[in-house]
Amino acid sequence: MDLTLTPQMAAFRDEVRGFLEASRNTYENGQPRNARDWQAKLIEAGYAARTIPRQYGGFGAEPDVLKARIIAEEFIRANAPRGMAGQGISMLVPTLLEVGSEEQKRRWIAPTLRGEIIWCQGYSEPGAGSDLASLSTKAVEDGADFVISGSKIWTSTAHLAQMMFCLVRTEPRAAKHEGISYVLIPMDTPGIEVRPLKTMTGQAEFNEVFFTDVRVPQANVVGGRGRGWFVANTTLRHERGMLGDPNATEARLGQLIELMKTESVGGERIIDNPIFRDRLMQLQARVYSMKFNGLRLLTSAVTGESTGLAGLVVKLQGCELNHQIAALAIDALGELGILYHDGPHLRAKGNWQRSYMFDLGLIIGGGTAQIQKNIISERGLGLPREPSPAKV
């Protein structure tokens, strides 16, 4: 354990602070005034896309756990927005870096990082949720192209996206996991129809996507034909890391503490109520646990040690914790906590309620809590796999 700041690292921290101080007018309440300009500025300074090679539009730094930590902490302290996230930057880019062709990396990574291409993830289907490998959207070879037909569902941001990374069945005669390919599909290709699905938050966060004879060049396959399951698992690993991100959780806890310090009920500040304070402390211990667990994972990413259980539990624990933080915020607000949409008494634009609902979606999405527990017990603890059910 060595978390001391060398003079060099203290200088780096001052540099990040200086940057945030100087750019104070370009963000407000944790939101950038112009998301793309902010992103460009962050990449240039090395606070976004930090370790992505320069030739693909990143900053090109060596991975450095402490610097990553300093950046995260200073951004939390300043309540400054981090760089863009989302499925393109957090999932597709690392996947392309790992298994994409040189041509694919050059073509897709830089505009994605700049926020010019929004991606959506076309995995789930009506008949293939947790059992993703049973997906049936098919891609039939036709000359240099594939012709795709079928449908996807729960596709987040498909209504905004220019591109989709999608799992399709290219080898109908191969075994379940071996007949799948991972393809990149422009959303404006003829034959694609997107129908937004309104969720319980009142917004359309995800969609149905229908494919009728959608033609895509075979060159858009990532990682090789029939290798889609393997590639998808690379992406999913990154998704689970993103969904359980402890920095985002810590920032949220900070907002909750602020709320409890500033809101009063009947003249008593919420933080002065010992029951609420105790609940806050229980969550804070969990937030710190996830934060330090995250530092442990970052360290093993650099030293190449295997992370084992410490990594496998992040999605399960992190998503539940986010949901619980929103739940406490709502309880602390009491009746004010049920206000939504608009109105003079509404707090934080209704974001606590929205988070509370949306975070439940994240407990389900990206592999449900139950699937995470299967993974933890099988891969982490070596318990036997679920026996296949008898054919009915």
Place this chain on the structure above:
Amino acid sequence: MRFALSEDQKMLADSVANALADLSPLERVRRFADAGEDTAPDLWAGLAELGVPGILIPEEHGGLGLGLLEAALAAEALGAAVAPTPFLGSAVLAPLALTLAGSDAQKAKWLPKLAAGEISAGAAIAEAVAGGRDGAGVEARAGKLSGKALFVLDGMTADLLVVADAKGGLHLVETPPAAQRMDSIDATRRLAEVAFKDTLAQPLASNQALERLRDAAWVILAAETLGAAQTMLDKAVAYAKERRQFGRVIGSFQAVKHLCAEMAAEIEPARALVWYAAYAFDHAPEEATVMAAHAKAHLSEIGRFVARTATEVHGGIGMTDLLGLHYWFKRIGQNRQLLGGPEKVREYAARAQGLVSA
């Protein structure tokens, strides 16, 4: 930066665990508990060969001169083995009290003996940290102590006692009065009641030493609980892989698998919290109290969950004295209440970050 144990730290943890596998197998623990022993000199002497009693004692006084993280790793191993040792009093609290607040003469007199494991020490700080019960509390006047102390840690066979008075001052009692055992659920860690009546005591110049002792004790109890919880999970998983019902091992039932996964998901991040709390004690003093309190309270909570869940995975045999799982269950239950239950300790965490109005 590295958030990981060093090779030396891993080696230390392994060597303590290996030594305990020989010194403190379940039969030895059981003998201690069943025969009503107050001390297990064989264990302490064995650990002394590795330097464990002197882990926090400066090298100039014959110790290893290591930090609280190393002590926490040793405590984790002790908890994993539910070993009956006076580690908390003799290797943590008394050495810290002496190094923080003792005179040179006091250090020279006691530290080498503690480091060698020749004598043992207890700590009577429960009232000062968690509040007095049943009229307990100690008053200091003119170099003498009066009143009674409950839940004295490692007090049954102590050659030396560190005592906190009602005002938070610390004292060294070189000839402790006779102690009464307080029978508790955990027969592998003896607690004592000690009555003082004009008992001679030397004041320890104690600027915040009590707070430091309390923080260290919280971290050590958390680390012990972590070790005990990990053992309970390991035993539950091993049993789930071997016990068959309905023609399958029970570990292939999702209801059982998911209980195991939930235990692991609680334990693994908590490990990082314990490491950090121990690290902060030595290297980030401004965070030390918050982190120690969180470690203590959080490990108490997840420890309770693991203790009951791991027992449940075992079915009926989990309840038996014969299997002995209950030793870990009880150690976890006892640690939860010592020096403040989670509610009390969380209030310290809130106070230490200015969240409690005056």
